Amino acid sequence: MTKPQKKLFLLDALALIYRAHFAFSKSPRINSRGLNTSCVFGFTNALLEILQKEKPTHIGVAFDSSKKTFRHDTFVDYKANRQAMPEDISIAIPYVKRLVEAMNIPILILDGYEADDIIGTLAKRAARADFEVFMMTPDKDYGQLVEDHIYVYRPAFMGKAAEKLGVKEVLDRWQIQEISQVTDMLGLMGDSVDNIPGIPGVGEKTAQKLVAEFGTVENLIANTDKLKGKLKENVVQFAQQGLLSKQLATIHLDVPLDFNENALLYTDPDKPKLSALLDELEFRQLRRRLVGDDDADPIPFPVVPRPAPKGQMNLFDEETVLAPAALPGTEKPSGTADLPFIEEPQPARDASIAAFEKNARPAVVGNTPDIQPDWTETEPDERKHEPRRTIYSVVHDYRLVDTPELRESLVYYLNQQETICFDSETTSTDPVEADLVGLSFAYRKGEAFYVPVPSDREGAQAIVEEFRSVFENPAIVKVGQNLKYDMLMLKKYGIEVQGKLFDTMVAHYLIEPEQRHNMDIMAMTYLNYDPVSIETLIGKKGPKQLSMRDVDVQKVVEYAGEDADITLQLKDIFMPMLEKNQLNKLFDEVEMPLVRVLSEMELGGVKVDENALNELSATLETDMRQVQSEIFELAGGPFNIGSPKQLGEVLFDKLKLDNKAKKTKTGQYATGEEVLTELEADHEIARKILDYRELVKLKNTYVDALPLLISPRDGRIHTSFNQAVAATGRLSSTNPNLQNIPIRTPRGREIRKAFVPHSDEFLIMSADYSQIELRIMAAFSGDQTMLDAFNNGIDIHMQTASKVFKVPLDQVDSDMRRKAKMVNFGIIYGISAFGLARRLRIPRKEASEIIQEYFAGFPAIKQYMDKSIEKARECEYAETILGRRRYLRDINSRNMTDRSFAERNAINAPIQGSAADMIKIAMIKIDEFIRENRLKSRMILTVHDELVFDAHKDELDLLRENVAHLMANAIPLAVKMETGIGVGVNWLDAH
Known part of the structure; x- marks a missing residue:
């Protein structure tokens, strides 16, 4: 009988934590307590990946010791140049250890040794004990340990599948003949991360050639007479350094640890401990996957009646529907008793359940019949160890309202409330194409009502009309x-x-702009409540997913009722938070009125000329073939332009464009836009490839995709404007993403030609703020030179060039203006001398001098930037003119990269966010103007700082004048705001 295979996974914890940190660096996961949980989340996913897919029989997680190792004794500067560990990582490490412990996985750590030494020692011993061993790490150094039965397991990362590297793969990766030569490669090249010096002037390619010829570092040093020039000089001079580097890079295999396979045996996790930790971290989906208690069957439980608060009535309290005395101007539903409000809370009678048994699902649940709801919410920190509440453990009363009499009573009671919450259940997430399935309402915590509507339009319209x-x-x-x-x-x-x-x-977006704002996450964070997942009703996305109309109505009652109920509870949480952060005015006077404006724009849509798109598609196809032919001619033959591997070989191996070509982690040449842009000056082929890529993107992403988005209902495109996505406060859009339509090239601008007025009586009008961010910078800084330029109609880039290059305005040439323009816009985003030099293709010294002269000419700008950073360091956020906040949690970080990024946002966020505030207010005021004057013209699009209108020809002059005025005066500032307005038969002509 064959023994089952023993499979051991050894995880390099810190390497995996760092990997997770960088994967989430641009969009970190922040929980309700402000804790960055990205590292723990990434590590946990990596761990789950191998537990589920690889199913190890044995497992261990190795950590570096905080104490110095034997390598520090050998080389005092070992790892001396390493940047301080990012705070998010140092905070994450204890959580990762707690996670590993909760998973019942042994932690492997020993003072004086690093994780790779521990893993190497155990891997070798386990392989001798008939294990298949996988060292899970992205670290290249582990290649020296690979042999039969020992592999490097590189986890999936950024869309790239997981890799298992055996002897062949490691040899191919390094282009060497023996595994032992990995340490020779590392010794020659050195490692800047660990401050292993190597031999100066020896990179990977040179190291490969030397190892291929001499085999080892020792043999190379013994045969320096066969070398020439600078290489020989370096090898002779730094021979001992090369030997030391090889020693430092060698993983030691004699760590004093016993190999106890029983201790490494994988067992089930400690579910209570794991559940508490995942709750604390707010990992809802991971908790469901790992603990699995959310999948338990609901336990039916009899109704626990709750009395109505003073001055209110439960809709179904009595055998007959009872109503309070009618308010002035309202009519009481027919057939109801004329009773006053109940002054003291009274429990509902048992008869109330019998009277509406056919309409009500039992209100629910818990493990004990005397459970009572606790309606007093606690702060997130106080709840972190409490079990998550669900619909199966919280007393609630969600009712089906499916008769004319019940709807009439519900309408009556809803009209008596100061506040109600409502939600719609539909057949699709696309509101333009969707049909209504039902409406849910809530006005008291723990109670909700669901009103289904029929599938036919006439029947649905009739029921909706009852709630008008x-x-x-x-x-x-x-x-x-x-x-x-x-x-x-x-x-x-x-x-x-x-x-x-x-x-x-939207409220949560203002409170925590960079966190997630879906209801499930917010309920978990602020109410310690886990709502019913939509997938439990309709299934996962795919061809077999149901429509909400296909779901049993009683299940919909619970789901829809919960949505309304929980949303109402979140409102009670968020309202005081808005007031505390002084965001209520921004919320009430800008964001909420904007909801109405955007809904009107989305429903109205914009007409698109399909014929124009078809013509442009054919033109792009011809252009693509032409450019492709030119690329092949320059390359000396055909190849797959879309293949980074083939493109890299053509550019760097065949055409020898750059002897400093960079390679990706997969060993391929980097051929991204940044690389090609740098190569433009060296060879025409780089420019042609960039042109080809742009043509492909235009055709596939926009020209061929836009017709597919045209609604069959009205023949228009209905983009969705996203109000709670961009942390800056800017609006974004999807389906299509109008913000990304290229406008810097002629072919990109051609796409706008397809956006046309909806009839011959209309034209397209475009109104675009002129240099809005620079003007706001001038107002915020109070720089008199900038203010004078804008207020007196002087070209700001000419003015800047005059200051920077110290010449009169009339002597500024086009090149000076071009450089000044780059500085003007770059300063807002904290551009460095290096960045400016790269964009302008000038020496860094010249770029540095330009920036210095800029600040000398506009001293108030520098003062504003310094004050913005100083203020952000104090309060850890930046805010706009209307108080919109951008939280900068890394502004005081010891990690230079994280801190620098936050400092740039401290300068830019108030400017870009204030520009967002300004155009939003303009949209609201313009919408009011159109409504008040009952114009036929409509606002149809907003893109960046531009508003687009379907303008009736008879209203053009009136619209143009008032739009310009309302935009310019949306937020009064010390600087003059200007708007460029154009009119045309399509968006391109208007712009």
Whole structure:
């Protein structure tokens, strides 16, 4: 009988933690307590990947000791140049250790040794004990340990699949003959990360040639007479350094650790400990996968009636539907008893359950019959060790309202409230194409009502019509999550939602702009509550996914009722947070009115000329073939331009364009846009390849894709404007992403030609802020030179060039202006001398001198930048003119890279965010103007600092004048704001 294979995985913890840190560096995961959980999340996913896919029988996780190792004794400067560990990593390490312990996986650590020494020692001993051993790490040094039955396992990363590297793969990677030569390669090349010096002037290619010829570092040193020139000089002079480097790079295999295979045996995790930790970290999906208790069957539990608060009535409290005395101007539903408000809370009678048994699902659940709800919420820190609440453990009362009588009563009670929450259930996430399935309402915590509507339009319209008085009641505050979607749905049924709005998604976006704003995450974070997943009702995305209309109505009652109930509770959490951070004015006067404007724009859509797109597609196809032919001619033959591997070989091996060509981690040449841009001056082929890529992107991403987005309902494209995505406050858009339509090239601009007015009576009008961010910079800094230039109509780039190059305005030439323009816009984004030199293709010294002269000519700008950083260091956020915040949690970091990025945002965020505030206010005021004057013209698009209108020909002059005025005066500043306005038969002509 064959013994089962023993498979041991040894994980290099710190290498995997660093890998996770950099993977999430641009969009970190921050929980409700401000903790960056990216490293722990990435490590946990990597761990789960091998547990589920590789199914190891044995496992261990190795950590470096904080004490100095024997290598420091050998070479005092070992790792001396390493930048300080990012704080997010040092904070994450204890959490990772707690995670490993909760998974019942042994932690491997020993003072004086590094993780690779521990892993190397155990790997060799395990292989002798008939194990297949996998060393899980992205570190290249582990290649020296590979042999039969020992492999390097490189986890999946940034879309690249996991790799298992055996002897052949390591030899191919290094281009060597024997595994032992890995240390010779490392000794010759050195390692800047660990401050292993190597031999100066020896890179990977040179090291490969030397190892191929001499075999080892020792043999190379013994045969220096066979070398020539500078290489010989370096090898002779730094021979001992090369030997030391090889020694430092060698993983030691004699760590005093016993190999105890029973101690490394993988067992089940400690679920209570693991559950508590994942709750603390707010890893909802991981908790579900690892602990699995969310999949338990719900336990039916009888109703626990709750009394109505004073002055309110439960809709289904009595055998007959009871109503309070009618308010002035309202009518009481027919057939109801004329009873006053109940002054003291009274429990509902048992008869109430019997009377509405056919309509109500039992309100639920828990493990004990005397469970009572606790409606007092605690702070997230106080809840972190509490078990997560769900619909199966919290008392609630969600009711089906499916008869005319019940709907009539619900409408009546909703109209008595100061605040209601509502949500729509639909057949699709696309509000333009979706049909309404039902509406849910809540106005009291723990209670909600679901109203289904039929599939036929006439029947649905009739039921929606019954609730018109509720939605159009201006005295009622309307609460919702992503209200724009629900308002858009109701607009299709002729309902205009009126009254003050409170969108929990947008509120949280203002409170924590860089966190996630979906309801499930927010409920988990602020209410310690895990909502029902939509996938439990309709299944996962794919051809077999159901429509909400296919789901049993009682399941929808629970799901939809929970949505409304939890959203209402989140509103109660967020309202005081907005007030505390002085964001309520921005929320009430800018973001909420904007919801109405955007919903109107999305529903209206924009007409697209398919014929123009088809013609452009054919033109692009011809251009692509022409450029492809030119590339092949320059390359000396055909190849796959879309293959980075083949392109790299053509550019660097065949054409020898750059003897300092960079290679990616896979060993291929880097051929990205940045590389090709740097090569433009060396060879025409680089420019042609960039042209070809742009043509392919234009055709595939826009020209051929736009017709597919045209709605069959009205023949228009309905882009979605995202109000809670960009941390700066800017609006973004999807389907299509209008922000990314290229406009710097003639072919890119041609795409705008396809956006046309919806009829012959209209034209396209474009209104674009002129240099809005520079003007805001002038206003914020108070720099008099800039203010005078803008206020007196002087070309700001000419003015800047005059200051920087110390010449009169009339002597500024086009090259000076070009450089000054780059500085003007670069300063806003904290451009460095290196960055400016690269963009202008000038020496770094010249770029540095330009920046120095800029600050000398505009001293108030430098003062503003320094003050912005200083203020951000004090409060760890930057804010716009209207108080919109951008949190900068790394502004005081010891890690220079993280700190520098935060400092640049401290300068830019107030400017870019204020520009966002300004155009949003302009949109609101323009929408009010159009409505008040009952114009036929409509605002149809917003892209960056531009507004686009479907303008009626008879209203052009009126619209042009008022749009210019409203945009220029949206937020009064000390600087003059200007707007460029154009009109045309399409967007390109108008712009």
